[in-house]
């Protein structure tokens with residue numbers, strides 16, 4: 019199956035922080051891949067904006083290197099890179115001062131096309147940029163701005179950021195990125211739920227025993243120790259990525275697949291989350307592994323109490339989900355890089371076989387987000403051959419790479435898709451201000467509780483599935499985490 023690429027209208031995209039890590043690793047290579055795919059029109063323009071003093075040629079060389087390092091395996095026709103680089107320019111801009119802004123404005127095409135400004139910088143600079151875009155006459159009612167996480171570090175700071183941006187831009191112009199929403203299989207969650215008659219009637223606490231959401235990483239904090247130690251897994255992953263997954267799995271069907279209908283339903287889920295009880299969460303910190311330092315050494319603070327792992331039993335307190343817990347788990351330095359949502363159905367009400375109903379394996383719908391995007395459904399069948407009715411549990415496997423051919427196995431990177439959505443003006447996969455605030459309103463008391471109690475995270479072995487207390491969280495409920503594996 020060949021994917022359809024719908025070209026967007028020519029656009030100008032300004033990347034503040036154009037020489038930064040995100041631009042180098044994700045934004046620029048992603049744009050190049052969209053260019054190769056024929057989605058980004060040839061007369062579109064990309065303008066890097068940063069403090070460094072360089073000219074367009076030097077920036078083009080920087081972009082070329084970023085693409086060769088992070089561009090991925092997708093092939094492009096000869097000469098495409100040169101064509102792409104020819105569309106790129108650069109402006110030295112002092113974000114906190116007034117230098118360079120006039121030049122930036124003069125560099126825009128100014129022919130009525132979509133103008134998007136990507137704030138690929140720390141949130142402390144969002145206000146400065148928004149204010150100057152306004153003051154230097156670059157903010158029009160059609161302007162779009164793209165902001166990255168972390169969107170605040172608690173409810174108060176998120177509210178303040180929202181208020182600052184709202185001074186200069188309407189909510190419909192603000193694209194808050196959570197790159198998990200751009201992942202192919204995350205969107206497939208909605209397709210599977212709302213595009214098939216099969217699942218929705220069973221999608222409630224009457225049939226579903228519990229749901230597990232796991233985002234496991236093999237990497238440690240690496241060179242990001244300073245940032246990470248101020249965040250921890252709760253702020254870095256749960257408040258945004260895992261909560262977005264939880265929303266998509268638990269939300270009511272929106273009336274339409276449009277930005278506000280979808281986001282209204284997600285917001286209702288966040289607001290229905292109950293406060294988490296103390297014994298329903300586990301924090302962990304990884305230990306040393308041979309030459310690899312332990313968490314505290316990696317972040318250069320021998321007394322750090324920040325968590326690199328967290329597991330939570332959450333409850334969505336509404337008619338659909340009352341009594342069906344949703345377990346969340348994420349951590350660094352774990353056994354495998356694997357993100358999965360598993361919907362575990364209840365046992366049969368009655369077994370006609372000699373095997374009692376409680377002993378029959380439960381149906382599990384497992385949605386694998388990465389790697390190997392796909393969906394499997396465990397079903398019970400008869401073991402082949404004579405010898406009576408022996409039952410076995412087998413997976414119905416739909417790995418997208420196999421089911422959809424080449425494109426299924428190589429979906430666009432989350433950033434590629436999301437940037438094109440900005441240009442197309444589609445906010446469905448972006449977080450609305452009230453969603454972000456509601457997510458902080460749920461996570462703040464959890465984090466404050468840890469701080470007030472001087473909670474010390476439990477140590478766990480690198481390459482494991484987290485601290486043993488995390489297993490206990492499940493065992494106490496007569497349940498078991500699914501194995502973390504690729």
Ligand code: BG6
Pocket residue numbers: 197235254255
């Ligand atoms: C980022 C976090 O948002 O997501 C990182 O800040 C994390 O700590 C990353 O490693 C995981 O993203 P992905 O796409 O590799 O699963």
